[in-house]
Amino acid sequence: MKLKLIALAGALMSSTAALAAPAADPAPALHSYILLDRTGSMADLWDEALISVNSYAQTVGEARPGETADALSNEITLAVFDHQAGLQFDVLRRKTEPGAWRDVTSSEASPRGMTPLFDAIGRTMALAEADNPDRAVIVIMTDGHENASQEYSREAAGAALDRAEARGWEVVFLGADFGQFGDAQGMGVAQGKTMGIRAGSMQESLDRLATKARDYGTGAEAEVTFDAEDRAIAREEEVTGPK
Numbered sequence: 001m002k003l004k005l006i007a008l009a010g011a012l013m014s015s016t017a018a019l020a021a022p023a024a025d026p027a028p029a030l031h032s033y034i035l036l037d038r039t040g041s042m043a044d045l046w047d048e049a050l051i052s053v054n055s056y057a058q059t060v061g062e063a064r065p066g067e068t069a070d071a072l073s074n075e076i077t078l079a080v081f082d083h084q085a086g087l088q089f090d091v092l093r094r095k096t097e098p099g100a101w102r103d104v105t106s107s108e109a110s111p112r113g114m115t116p117l118f119d120a121i122g123r124t125m126a127l128a129e130a131d132n133p134d135r136a137v138i139v140i141m142t143d144g145h146e147n148a149s150q151e152y153s154r155e156a157a158g159a160a161l162d163r164a165e166a167r168g169w170e171v172v173f174l175g176a177d178f179g180q181f182g183d184a185q186g187m188g189v190a191q192g193k194t195m196g197i198r199a200g201s202m203q204e205s206l207d208r209l210a211t212k213a214r215d216y217g218t219g220a221e222a223e224v225t226f227d228a229e230d231r232a233i234a235r236e237e238e239v240t241g242p243k
Contacts, residue, residue, distance in 0.1 A: 212225075
């Protein structure tokens with residue numbers, strides 16, 4: 001009888017210890033929202049743009065030195081946009097984990113139409129706010145100026161990006177073989193978060209951005225900004241002139 005009581009007491013102590021053990025902290029969560037200009041002027045850059053987006057999806061999912069494979073909860077949403085008798089905003093990938101990413105091809109979307117940039121930003125922010133991720137990187141990639149929005153003004157799109165900043169999310173603006181950032185600046189995007197990328201440099205530049213996004217997602221870096229090395233690799237001066 002005494003032995004049974006001792007065994008029962010031991011089992012109760014083990015059970016209590018298991019219940020008292022703190023649960024493991026969940027991995028930090030990152031959601032990348034990529035907004036890709038699908039307008040007609042992107043035709044010559046389209047294949048390279050898709051390759052660079054697919055490469056971003058792979059790189060953002062790769063563990064950094066010293067990380068475990070599950071160090072970051074990671075999702076990607078990709079939308080493309082243009083204007084044909086109204087905003088055309090198509091979400092090609094939605095909350096997709098890098099390991100489940102299927103490469104986007106030109107059979108899913110091809111360049112056409114005009115540039116409703118403000119409308120597309122507003123729609124992207126609506127997706128992000130509905131998801132409400134812990135951390136988000138919103139990547140806007142275009143080769144031209146706004147010229148067709150009907151739903152959002154510059155001020156309304158800027159207010160949406162201000163809300164992203166207030167949440168601690170990162171917004172970066174990429175010029176695809178394009179170096180005029182009046183639209184970005186008019187919406188309040190900081191100069192350090194805008195970068196022109198020369199044709200032929202997109203994949204490496206998006207890989208570097210994905211690494212920065214992952215570092216921000218894990219908390220290794222406080223923000224995503226472009227440095228002199230990023231700009232040299234992007235060959236930015238060839239499209240913008242010296243900054």
